[in-house]
Amino acid sequence: MLRQVAEGVLVHESEFIQSNAVVVQGKAGVLLVDAGVTAEEMVAIADDLRTSGWPVVAGFSTHPHWDHLLWHAELGDAPRYGTARCAAEIRAFLSDAHWQDHIVEDLPPDIDVPLDLLGLITGLPAGATQVPWDGPKVRIIEHQAHASGHTALLIEESGVLVAGDMLSDVLIPMLDSSAADPIEDYLAALRLLEDVAGDVDVVIPGHGSVGGADQLRARIDQDRAYVRALRDDRVVSDPRIGPSAKEGWEWVSDVHAGQLGQLAKK
Numbered sequence: 001m002l003r004q005v006a007e008g009v010l011v012h013e014s015e016f017i018q019s020n021a022v023v024v025q026g027k028a029g030v031l032l033v034d035a036g037v038t039a040e041e042m043v044a045i046a047d048d049l050r051t052s053g054w055p056v057v058a059g060f061s062t063h064p065h066w067d068h069l070l071w072h073a074e075l076g077d078a079p080r081y082g083t084a085r086c087a088a089e090i091r092a093f094l095s096d097a098h099w100q101d102h103i104v105e106d107l108p109p110d111i112d113v114p115l116d117l118l119g120l121i122t123g124l125p126a127g128a129t130q131v132p133w134d135g136p137k138v139r140i141i142e143h144q145a146h147a148s149g150h151t152a153l154l155i156e157e158s159g160v161l162v163a164g165d166m167l168s169d170v171l172i173p174m175l176d177s178s179a180a181d182p183i184e185d186y187l188a189a190l191r192l193l194e195d196v197a198g199d200v201d202v203v204i205p206g207h208g209s210v211g212g213a214d215q216l217r218a219r220i221d222q223d224r225a226y227v228r229a230l231r232d233d234r235v236v237s238d239p240r241i242g243p244s245a246k247e248g249w250e251w252v253s254d255v256h257a258g259q260l261g262q263l264a265k266k
């Protein structure tokens with residue numbers, strides 16, 4: 001169920017768009033980042049952890065999109081965190097009486113996604129640089145890309161970068177269309193990740209395949225090339241869209257077309 005990708009770090013890949021849940025081993029239990037999507041897989045993760053004798057002592061959401069904010073009662077009631085901006089964003093979302101309907105519209109019909117514990121996170125103080133928990137240091141690298149309050153996490157001791165919804169081998173950079181300058185924001189975020197690349201041996205994207213250090217560099221370059229092409233209004237040539245897209249990921253081309261439309265409006 002859980003696959004070790006580095007010393008003290010395990011991953012579970014969801015059947016839903018290759019979402020990655022990340023487990024970090026601490027002193028008395030584990031930190032669970034972006035817990036998973038379906039009820040079945042979150043229960044399986046909980047069972048796995050219970051069998052290993054590792055309670056979940058903290059949770060974390062990389063950004064305020066529903067597929068990164070889920071939780072299951074079987075995982076226990078450890079404190080769950082996100083950046084201050086992430087928590088503010090989800091609080092506003094949950095204050096809409098019809099929030100569940102907005103998510104259900106997005107869901108494929110055949111999966112069971114429990115929404116009752118969605119988004120119950122505590123915002124860390126603005127500018128927090130570390131996840132508060134009793135385990136290896138997990139550095140918060142917050143930036144403005146993809147979503148308000150989006151952050152990557154660097155588990156320094158094991159050289160693992162949890163990238164949130166960036167640096168994917170299957171998804172193109174998805175800009176935060178609500179931002180004033182989503183393109184420059186994205187490029188700045190990539191620079192922040194590049195700054196720590198020398199300390200990274202393993203990169204875990206929110207969706208897609210786990211990669212090594214060479215993949216990290218390649219994905220930073222690939223994402224930057226995509227975003228620069230959008231900025232300069234050049235034709236985008238990217239293996240994640242068009243005929244070279246991975247089977248089952250053809251819809252990423254529609255995401256790209258949608259982004260071109262949004263940018264044209266701006």
Ligand SMILES: [Zn+2]
Pocket residue numbers: 065067068165206207
């Ligand atoms: Zn996502």
